[in-house]
Amino acid sequence: MAAAIILVLVVVGSVAFHVLSPWWWTELASNWSYIDDTLIVTFWITGVVFVAVILFMAWCVFRFRHKEGRQALYEPENKKLEWWLTGLTALGVAAMLAPGLVVWHQFVTVPEDATEVEIVGQQWQWSYRLPGADGKLGTSDTRKVSYDNPLGLEPGDEAGRDDVVIEGGELHLPIGKPVKVLLRSVDVLHDFYVPEFRAKMDMVPGMVTYFWITPTRTGTFDVLCAELCGVGHAYMRGTVVVEEEVAYQAWLEQQQTFEQMTASAD
Known part of the structure; x- marks a missing residue:
């Protein structure tokens, strides 16, 4: 009983x-x-x-x-x-x-009008790449990763010279526009996760995985790594800022391109 x-x-x-x-x-x-x-x-x-x-x-x-x-x-x-x-x-x-x-x-099933944004995970930070004026990303190769080329972009690819490179900083996205998120890792398994976006995907070394989102609310959101990636896993944090188009364009114009990065390194 x-x-x-x-x-x-x-x-x-x-x-x-x-x-x-x-x-x-x-x-x-x-x-x-x-x-x-x-x-x-x-x-x-x-x-x-x-x-x-x-x-x-x-x-x-x-x-x-x-x-x-x-x-x-x-x-x-x-x-x-x-x-x-x-x-x-x-x-x-x-x-x-x-x-x-x-x-x-x-x-x-990614919308045809989605803008591509690349997110690169490494122990233990997030880096980002956005298309420049030509609207497309250049090619990359993990074997070309170096101190002067942290994302391993192909120097000879003209399409990548105007790519915006953000190493360990904030990612900004415009509200209401679809984004195809390309995911890449330069060392071990990572997983880019913003809880408010719900969407996430593993980042596998040697592969490019993806998902897509359309941000629907402005604000500042924490980025977490949802895959155990080493002793610094808990500290692998980042920030995504969703804002209006005008503010996004103003932020984008202030960012450094791959061409400017390589020129300053020389």
């Missing part, structure tokens, strides 16, 4: 903690409300299953508690019950996977 009461209290306490908890995810600042919706669907499905299973366990503990003279019935198989459990489990898994697949398709 006591065990059944404890199980019921576990259900009541868990649901109350979820409903009344002051801790929730940060306020959304991008177009990815679909990710929030998918998580909420998952919470509902797993929550209902959790409550149903624990309450069923409590009922079984109470209903079939020990009584003098009562003997258990041995039933090794119940095909009807197995079909019901298999079918309900399949429906539950499909209900959780289907929204995720829809959102994933949107996540990897």
Whole structure:
């Protein structure tokens, strides 16, 4: 009897903690409300299953508690019950996977008018590259990374000479415009993550991964590394500033290009 009461209290306490908890995810600042919706669907499905299973366990503990003279019935198989459990489990898994697949398709389908921005992770800082006046990024090669060329840009590529290079500084983005975020690492695994954007992706050495976002709220947001990358992992922080177009252009004009960087190094 006591065990059944404890199980019921576990259900009541868990649901109350979820409903009344002051801790929730940060306020959304991008177009990815679909990710929030998918998580909420998952919470509902797993929550209902959790409550149903624990309450069923409590009922079984109470209903079939020990009584003098009562003997258990041995039933090794119940095909009807197995079909019901298999079918309900399949429906539950499909209900959780289907929204995720829809959102994933949107996540990897970049709008044609998206501007490319490159983010480079290294132990333990973030660097950024934005297209210059030509509107496109030049090529890069990790083997060309050096003190004078921290992002490993190809010096002979004319398309990259006007690229804006920001080493260990702030990244600014204009509000309301889609951005394709290209992700690159020069050493170990990293993961660029701004909680308010919801979107994130691993940065794998030797690969260029990506995601896209449309910032929907101005403000200053913290950048975190969501992949354990060494002893300085906890200190690998950065800042993204989302601002109006006029302020963004004014900031962009003040940044150094790759050509200016190499000229000053000479």
